Amino acid sequence: xxxxxxxxxxxxxxxxxxxxxxxxxxxxxxxxxxxxxxxxxxxxxxxxxxxxxxxxxxxxxxxxxxxxxxxxxxxxxxxxxxxxxxxxxxxxxxxxxxxxxxxxxxxxxxxxxxxxxxxxxxxxxxxxxxxxxxxxxxxxxxxxxxxxxxxxxxxxxxxxxxxxxxxxxxxxxxxxxxxxxxxxxxxxxxxxxxxxxxxxxxxxxxxxxxxxxxxxxxxxxxxxxxxxxxxxxxxxxxxxxxxxxxxxxxxxxxxxxxxxxxxxxxxxxxxxxxxxxxxxxxxxxxxxxxxxxxxxxxxxxxxxxxxxxxxxxxxxxxxxxxxxxxxxxxxxxxxxxxxxxxxxxxxx
Ligand code: HEM
Ligand SMILES: *[C@@H]1O[C@H](CO)[C@@H](O)[C@H](O)[C@H]1NC(C)=O
Ligand SMILES: *[C@@H]1O[C@H](CO)[C@@H](O)[C@H](O)[C@H]1NC(C)=O
Ligand SMILES: *[C@@H]1O[C@H](CO)[C@@H](O)[C@H](O)[C@H]1NC(C)=O
Ligand SMILES: *[C@@H]1O[C@H](CO)[C@@H](O)[C@H](O)[C@H]1NC(C)=O
Numbered sequence: 001x002x003x004x005x006x007x008x009x010x011x012x013x014x015x016x017x018x019x020x021x022x023x024x025x026x027x028x029x030x031x032x033x034x035x036x037x038x039x040x041x042x043x044x045x046x047x048x049x050x051x052x053x054x055x056x057x058x059x060x061x062x063x064x065x066x067x068x069x070x071x072x073x074x075x076x077x078x079x080x081x082x083x084x085x086x087x088x089x090x091x092x093x094x095x096x097x098x099x100x101x102x103x104x105x106x107x108x109x110x111x112x113x114x115x116x117x118x119x120x121x122x123x124x125x126x127x128x129x130x131x132x133x134x135x136x137x138x139x140x141x142x143x144x145x146x147x148x149x150x151x152x153x154x155x156x157x158x159x160x161x162x163x164x165x166x167x168x169x170x171x172x173x174x175x176x177x178x179x180x181x182x183x184x185x186x187x188x189x190x191x192x193x194x195x196x197x198x199x200x201x202x203x204x205x206x207x208x209x210x211x212x213x214x215x216x217x218x219x220x221x222x223x224x225x226x227x228x229x230x231x232x233x234x235x236x237x238x239x240x241x242x243x244x245x246x247x248x249x250x251x252x253x254x255x256x257x258x259x260x261x262x263x264x265x266x267x268x269x270x271x272x273x274x275x276x277x278x279x280x281x282x283x284x285x286x287x288x289x290x291x292x293x294x295x296x297x298x299x300x301x302x303x304x305x306x307x308x309x310x311x312x313x314x315x316x317x318x319x320x321x322x323x324x325x326x327x328x329x330x331x332x333x334x335x336x337x338x339x340x341x342x343x344x345x346x347x348x
Contacts, residue, residue: 029301031151034310039130039152044122048134051114055138058110063249066139067202068107073136074198074303075100076129078185079164081307083157084128087111087320094160099168102205102240111135112320119318128320129154133304140300143201145251146293150304155314158323171208171266175275178268185306187299193281194295195303199269200255201248203240206232209265218270221262241265253293256286 028037040047059066076086079094086095087108095103111131118126130152141147169181182192212220213228224245231241242248243265244255255269259282264270272278285292315324 028149029298031301032305032308032310035151035153035305035308037149037151040122040126043125044118046121047118047126050117050121051131051134052138052142054114054117055110055135055142059139059142062106063143064104064203065107065110066143066249066251067198067243068104069110069132069135069139070198071202072103072107072111073132073139073300074195075103075165075168076132077303077306078168080157080159080161081309082129082133082154082304083307083309083314084132084154084317084320085157085160087128087132088160088323089321090160092162094162094165097162097165099165099170101208102203108321115317115320124316124318127154127156127314127316129156129308129314131320136300136304140251140296143249143251146297148297148301150301153308153310155309155311156317156320156323157309157314169268171204171268172211173268173271175268175271175278178271179277187302189277190281190295191299191302193272193278193285194292194299196269196272197253197255197285197292197296199243199265200251200253202243203248204243204265205240206237207235209241210235212265212267212270215267218264218267218274219262220270224263253285253289256282256292260286 031037055065055069072086073082076082076084079085086100086103088094094100095108111128114131114135115126115128118131133150133152133154137148137150167181169178173181178192178196179189182195187195209228210232213225213232214220228241231237231239244250245258245263246254255264258264259270259273262270262273264273273282285295318324
C-alpha cells in the first residue's frame with residue numbers, strides 16, 4: 001500500500017518536473033558550453049535558498065548593498081569575463097582602479113560571507129564567480145525587479161587585470177560610444193538601454209557626474225542641477241547623489257521616466273533620450289515595465305556568460321579575495337572529510 005502511494009507520488013513528481021523543465025526551457029535562452037541551468041542540483045541543492053535567505057537579511061539592514069552587488073557583477077563580467085577577478089586582493093588590484101570608484105567594500109565582504117555559508121553547507125564546490133552572479137540576481141528580485149534563472153558553473157580565475165578595467169564605459173560616454181563598446185561584446189541596442197536601467201537604484205559620487213551639472217548637451221532639468229550643485233560643492237567632494245530621483249532604492253522602470261524628464265544623472269544615461277537610436281526604446285520601457293524587466297533579464301543572462309571559465313579551467317577559490325595555492329587547488333567535497341583526513345595523518 002505504502003509502496004504504491006510512494007510510487008504514484010514519484011511518478012507525479014517526475015511528470016511535474018518534466019513539465020516544469022520543458023516550459024522553462026521554452027523561455028530560456030541558449031547558453032555557452034560548460035554552463036547549465038541546474039549545475040549545483042546534486043552538489044549543493046540548497047545553494048539558491050542559502051544565498052536568497054542571507055541577502056534578505058543583509059538588504060534589510062542596508063538596502064544600498066543591493067545596487068552595490070549588481071554593479072560588482074557588471075564590473076566583474078565586463079573585465080576579462082565573469083571570473084571573480086574583481087574580488088581579488090593585490091597591490092595594485094582590479095577593484096581599486098579608477099573605473100571601479102565607489103565599489104562598496106561591505107558588498108565585497110557579503111560575497112565572501114555567502115561563500116563561507118555555502119562552503120560550510122556543501123563543501124568547496126561553488127565558485128565565487130557564480131556567487132557574484134547569484135547575488136546580482138537576488139539584488140534585482142529582492143528590491144522589486146524581475147526574478148529570472150541564471151546559468152551556473154563558472155570557475156574562478158587565477159588572475160586579475162588592471163588594464164582591462166579601461167574597457168568599462170565612463171559616465172561621460174555618449175550613446176554612440178556606449179553602443180560601440182557594448183556591440184564589441186555582442187550586445188544589441190535594446191540590451192544597452194535595458195542594462196543602463198540598472199541605474200534605477202544606488203548612488204554615485206560627485207566626481208562621476210560633476211562635469212554634467214551645468215551641461216546643456218545632453219540637457220539637465222534645472223531643479224536636479226540645483227540639487228546636485230548643493231550636494232557637490234566640488235568634483236572632489238566625497239558626497240553622493242541618488243541615481244534615481246523618483247524611487248532611489250527600488251528596482252523598477254522609473255529610471256526611464258527620469259530620462260524623459262531630463263533627470264538622468266550621467267551624460268551616458270540622459271543621452272539615451274536624445275539619440276534617435278535609443279529614444280524609442282527608452283519611451284517603451286518608461287511606459288511598459290514588463291517589457292523592461294524581460295529585456296533586462298535577457299541582457300543580464302547574456303552579460304553573465306562573458307568569457308567564462310568552465311570545466312577544467314580556473315578553480316574554486318577557498319577564499320574569494322585570494323587565488324588558491326598548492327593543496328587548496330584540489331577540490332575537496334566536504335569540510336568534515338578534510339578534518340577526518342587530517343586526524344588520520346596525525347595518528348601515523
Ligand atoms: C552603460 C554604461 C555604464 C556606465 C557609464 C556606468 C557608470 C556608473 C558610475 C560612474 C556609477 C557611480 C559609482 C559611484 O560613484 O559610486 C555607477 C553606479 C552604478 N551602476 Fe553603472 N554604469 C554603466 C552600466 C551599468 C550596468 C550595465 C550595470 C548593471 C547591470 C550598472 C549598475 C550600477 C549600479 C547598480 C550602480 C550603483 C552602485 C551603488 O549604489 O553602489 N551600471 N555606474
Ligand atoms: C598595461 O598598460 C600599460 C600602459 O598602457 C602597458 O605599458 C602595459 O604593458 C600593459 N600591461 C599588460 C599586461 O597588458
Ligand atoms: C558574437 O556573436 C557571433 C554570432 O552569434 C559570434 O560568431 C561571435 O563570436 C560573437 N562575438 C563575441 C565578441 O562574443
Ligand atoms: C551651475 O550653475 C548655477 C547657476 O548659474 C551655479 O549656482 C552653480 O554653482 C553651478 N554649478 C556648477 C557645479 O558649476
Ligand atoms: C531637489 O530637492 C528638493 C528638496 O530636497 C526635492 O523636493 C526635489 O524633489 C529635488 N528634485 C530633484 C529633481 O532631485
